[in-house]
Amino acid sequence: MLCLSFLLTGFLSLVTASTYTNPIRTQGADPHMVYFQGYYYLLNSQIDGHIQMVRSTTLGGMVNGDTKNVWQDSTPSRCCAYWAPEQHQINGTWYIYYTASPQSADPFTSAHSPYVLQGGATPWDTYTYLGQLSDSWSIDGSIIHFPIYGHYFIYSCLLDPTQPANPTTNYQNICIAPLTSVSTIGTSSIISSPTFDWEKHGASINEGPHALYNNLSQVYITFSASGCGTQYYALGLLTWTGGDPTEEASWTKSPEPVLSSANGNYGTGHNGVFLSPDASEVWNVFHAEDQYPTGACNSSRYTMAERIYFAADGTPTFEQAMKLGTVEQGPAGEDGGSPVEDPEPPQN
Numbered sequence: 001m002l003c004l005s006f007l008l009t010g011f012l013s014l015v016t017a018s019t020y021t022n023p024i025r026t027q028g029a030d031p032h033m034v035y036f037q038g039y040y041y042l043l044n045s046q047i048d049g050h051i052q053m054v055r056s057t058t059l060g061g062m063v064n065g066d067t068k069n070v071w072q073d074s075t076p077s078r079c080c081a082y083w084a085p086e087q088h089q090i091n092g093t094w095y096i097y098y099t100a101s102p103q104s105a106d107p108f109t110s111a112h113s114p115y116v117l118q119g120g121a122t123p124w125d126t127y128t129y130l131g132q133l134s135d136s137w138s139i140d141g142s143i144i145h146f147p148i149y150g151h152y153f154i155y156s157c158l159l160d161p162t163q164p165a166n167p168t169t170n171y172q173n174i175c176i177a178p179l180t181s182v183s184t185i186g187t188s189s190i191i192s193s194p195t196f197d198w199e200k201h202g203a204s205i206n207e208g209p210h211a212l213y214n215n216l217s218q219v220y221i222t223f224s225a226s227g228c229g230t231q232y233y234a235l236g237l238l239t240w241t242g243g244d245p246t247e248e249a250s251w252t253k254s255p256e257p258v259l260s261s262a263n264g265n266y267g268t269g270h271n272g273v274f275l276s277p278d279a280s281e282v283w284n285v286f287h288a289e290d291q292y293p294t295g296a297c298n299s300s301r302y303t304m305a306e307r308i309y310f311a312a313d314g315t316p317t318f319e320q321a322m323k324l325g326t327v328e329q330g331p332a333g334e335d336g337g338s339p340v341e342d343p344e345p346p347q348n
């Protein structure tokens, strides 16, 4: 009897560790996640005055994960509306890139600027303020690395950064700039603007860029298109063709979205990409909501995780959002696979 219950418990905990259900977190807009030395670390946009990090050893454990407020700031120019924070490891140190606004900022038209915090040897360490990367309207900053070219900053920028944002005339694009240090950037250029109909629902918007790498040294950018308050908010894909990453001609845009509303999940977008604990699988973390069939850009959004697969030529395919509650296989290596030291791609 003792022996049987021991066996059953052992079996059940094995199953629990390797499966999960979506959503992995509620109130989980604009997710970004990494796996590092035994833990997944998740960040989301926060409107209530701090950046909160959640960690767990399994995806299934995220719903009850440890939480920690990793940042708050009373400086009036960057106190508020912490949007789209992301953890990135550069040269062995973890940083958080995030967007912040001045006090009482209007959500669309007023100032939003990109900032960076410096942490330590793990994402859970203490962060201190490091710097502001731009003083023009810029949101959703992320770090990308190219063979030979090195590190760049990608973000959502306005067509004319000297003029106020306007959803039809001065709309959001994807910009790229060389990362000249962890807290400074060089000249920015636009590499994607909303051109297809699926990028213009509600408003013409390209935002939330994130790097995606395969094992053939090919580099992609996922980004979100259309208004986040519509059911058409979806992920698009840019493919790097190998030339100077700051030239728009070095990128091709897939003509259709790669992830869109499915199975009762609406407005599937604003993603991050993470590796499985054994680094053999690439995963997509994104938000959606299920309360409003025509879309909602508020606290009804939750965080989902699904696989990304690659064809033999390196082309990515995205597993679509599954019905909430579907029991899914967790990332490879949660059950005792050897943890990876460094989730970032090779540095050259």
Ligand SMILES: *[C@@H]1O[C@H](CO)[C@@H](O)[C@H](O)[C@H]1NC(C)=O
Pocket (backbone or CB within 6 Å): 090, 091, 151, 179, 180, 181, 182
């Ligand atoms: C990483 O460190 C190397 C060597 O110190 C330096 O040349 C490089 O600029 C650093 N990378 C970044 C992105 O700061």
Ligand SMILES: *[C@@H]1O[C@H](CO)[C@@H](O)[C@H](O)[C@H]1NC(C)=O
Pocket (backbone or CB within 6 Å): 229, 292, 295, 296, 297, 298, 299, 300
């Ligand atoms: C969220 O957005 C939907 C759609 O615009 C709206 O009906 C709902 O009241 C909003 N909920 C909250 C809590 O703001």
Ligand SMILES: *[C@@H]1O[C@H](CO)[C@@H](O)[C@H](O)[C@H]1NC(C)=O
Pocket (backbone or CB within 6 Å): 215, 216, 309, 310, 311, 312
């Ligand atoms: C690269 O990925 C493809 C597609 O997942 C896989 O078939 C192939 O074995 C991988 N190659 C290496 C060297 O890991």
